[in-house]
Amino acid sequence: MRLSYIVHELQHRSSRTLINILGIAVGIGLFVSINAVATGYQRAASLPFANLGADLIVQQAEKNQQLGQGGLSMRGIKLPFSNQVLSAEQWSTLRTIDGVAATSGALLLWEFLPGGFRTVMGVDLAQPDLGPVRLGQWLSQGHLPAQPGEAVMEKHYAKFRGVRLGDGLEIGGNPFKIVGLLEVREGAQVAAANIYLQLADAQALLGGAPAPLNVAYLRLRDPAEQQRIEQEIVKASPGLSVSSSDTFMELMGGVSMISGQFALVASVVSLLGAILLILKSMAASLVERAPEIGVLKAVGWTRRDIQAQLLGEAMVQCGLGGLLGLGLGYAGAFLVGTLSLSIATPWALNPLPAAAKIDELTGQVIQLPIRFSWELLTISLGIVATTGGIAALAMGRAAAKMRPADIFRKL
């Protein structure tokens, strides 16, 4: 009957109960949706890197010297302005910085043709879990280059050029055979190219320095150390530019940048609002119910019984409000998640020449990746329990101080 008494009490004061439940639901709903959207933004920003298995991408911009390019002619194989060849010393620095767990290199090239241009990327196949080689997960046909002279073509480019699996083509005057077609997805356009070759083939196309590489992919032992390692790289080799998911966050605009802090502030406000609402409501209820509490104490209820009753009432309201809030919060977050989000590529990571205005390759439109999170669910339920607990504790203390003799004297 304790539960029945709780239910009766809440039903009897249905308007107040409904306001409490809705108040808590709005608080929790805001908390859940804001956090889910904020996490979605962070996840979207980290997608380009997550898909490559990397935490950092290191490059070196042009310094008025173009290795192997033979002057300023805009014909044939060229190095992108943002991707000059990294020296052996720079590679050594990257590999030896404390906190770097793995490194992988790639060689990104531009090929200027009489009718246009294309991007060619040499991929290090020896590191199957780091770098552009991971794009192999999106092969729609064929396989990654297994031998010299084999190439994989980006699916849309192949369609545009009318190229099919098994066709041959010339790159930098050398014959290649298309052995696979792939589609670059989910924000991985930082490693997007029209054609992927074995690293050695790409290096041979560029010529010049032995085994040149112009993009370094770094995986860290602890991603939390990202900032320190970025600083160490730039300090050790000032010409290098380091990109991370933060670089994307900056490009994704104000909302994503402040979302973490905003989520925290909004969460605290929601929590305080919910606590204040239920405290105020229960305090008013306590005044109304003074005679009832007096009688309950008179017939033998102890302070603990009263506290248990109030805790039960608070928990039922918080529980219902919390569940409703979770539903509302996730519904809102998934609704926001259906909206498209454009992930622009920072200049340094853009694989195309600045003159190219091909948005499909330089930026990518994705849906905000909203995911159900057990962590968020647990925190929300924790907030609900805290809210109910605080309200019940405060009211329980107030009720415990009410002496039946005083209550009856005032009636």
Place this chain on the structure above:
Amino acid sequence: MALVEAKELKKTYLAGDIPVEAIRGVSFSIPPASFVSFIGPSGSGKSTLLNMIGCLDPPTAGVLTVAGQDVSRMNARESAKFRGTHIGFIFQDFNLIPVLTVFENIEYPLLMVQNWPVQERKERVNTLLAAVGMQEQGYKYPHQISGGQKQRVAVARALVTRAELVLADEPTANLDRETALHIITLMKAMRDEFGTTFIFSTHDPKIVRNAETVFTLEDGQLAASKTEGGFHG
């Protein structure tokens, strides 16, 4: 052996910083199965005395024994437990729990205080409902019954735990004459049936006429007592 025995009972309140002596050295003895009334003008200390007998308010000095136990030194938890098993209460404003039905209002001391088994509980509540003539009204809520019916429910609630002592503070003050008479008759019948002692604080002459012992309080002191044999000043 007396059911209630008070020796030199005193109660002093603080009204702000000023001590107010509400009860000033009262002694009396009430045997089991009595029908007793405390009368006196407002502020004479009737309710204070009832609160002390009911373990709702501890005395400042003196000794108070109820059902063989010294209740004057009990802590809050012991008092609550003692009230739950030995004492029933009837209030001027009925004080039924508005969200519970008549049946549940009578039942809850058994369930929420004494934890009786379901079947025994139902039988006991039905017995009391029948005893107070409310067996057809068990499903109703307090707002659906009259004042007299509410007080009948309150009587049943006070008796449901087989309390040896029922304290009634102005139980007929909010009832019309006829209903009040019915309630008094009912309580006396309950006393006869269950052997329960009823102690009232009242101004109601109908109760006073029916009481077997009447204690008159003036300024916190016993001015007189009357048993069916006559007054003792």
